[in-house]
Amino acid sequence: MSVSSKCYYAMRAVYALAEHNSPEPLKISQIAEREMIPIRFLEVILNQLKGGGFVRSKRGAEGGYFLAMPAEELTVGAVMRFVDGPIAMVDCVSQSRHKECEFHGECHFFGFWCRVRQAMSDVVDKTTFADLMRESQERKKGYVGDWSI
């Protein structure tokens, strides 16, 4: 059930770009250092994210990466889905890769899988990178969010 390293690296890279938020691009090497990501692997990942339209790049000296859209409009779920594939645990309840299983309509677990999918989607598709940044700010100020039980 776990998220791949690659996906978590991608999320952290996007977070770093969201936090940077400046007209000058952020270099791969800087992202790698800040977020503790193997630099050679990060090259691959950022290139993939670029292909997905999540980030833009500038080549050459003084080049680097920017976020391709405002952090308020980019959900964590979008990045996760792009890198790791569907969020759903089984294809029959996935929106992005829907495929009926062999128990057409007779499946004992269909309702269960739907509820799991909905619960996950309710979190990942409603959390933007701007939300994460705000959370981090509040945590620094000593505020404890409502997720803590």
Next chain:
Amino acid sequence: MSVSSKCYYAMRAVYALAEHNSPEPLKISQIAEREMIPIRFLEVILNQLKGGGFVRSKRGAEGGYFLAMPAEELTVGAVMRFVDGPIAMVDCVSQSRHKECEFHGECHFFGFWCRVRQAMSDVVDKTTFADLMRESQERKKGYVGDWSI
């Protein structure tokens, strides 16, 4: 993010045993046929489930498997965790395999991961196999559960 075939097979096998609910055991071959599971693979899976205390077995002619506990007391999450490991997407928020990450207390994603974990746990750890059976009954009678949107 998906569940392994093995895990889904295990869940279906347990469901079949829960549904059988009789003093006579259910044979591997019968479970395999009903739930469309490769029989040789199912042998391995049931043996593993037995090791986890989920099912009991009787050997020899007229042997087979029973559920080791009432279906009302067995949650789907327990089986999933046993077969596929922690439900949580990252170890730092997993109860069963907790391990701090390298960003001790400075992690931008900690709150996020917690919310995801809680959302998933709220479904899988609160759904028992008895619940699934009841759902299936109601679906047969044309009743549409509250999971359907």
Next chain:
DNA sequence: CATTTTTCGACTATGTTGGTCAAGATGAGT
């Protein structure tokens, strides 16, 4: 004893993960 059924460990083929590496293209400054 013969048959049915579980039990157990070894085996294997294929795919995924988590990277690394080398060479090239591009752009900014001198």
Next chain:
DNA sequence: ACTCATCTTGACCAACATAGTCGAAAAATG
């Protein structure tokens, strides 16, 4: 025009996980 920093691209690789299969043994029933 040259140089240097930086992104770009595709190939490559080792280790591990997945999804099973197989054969032989042990136990219970009749």
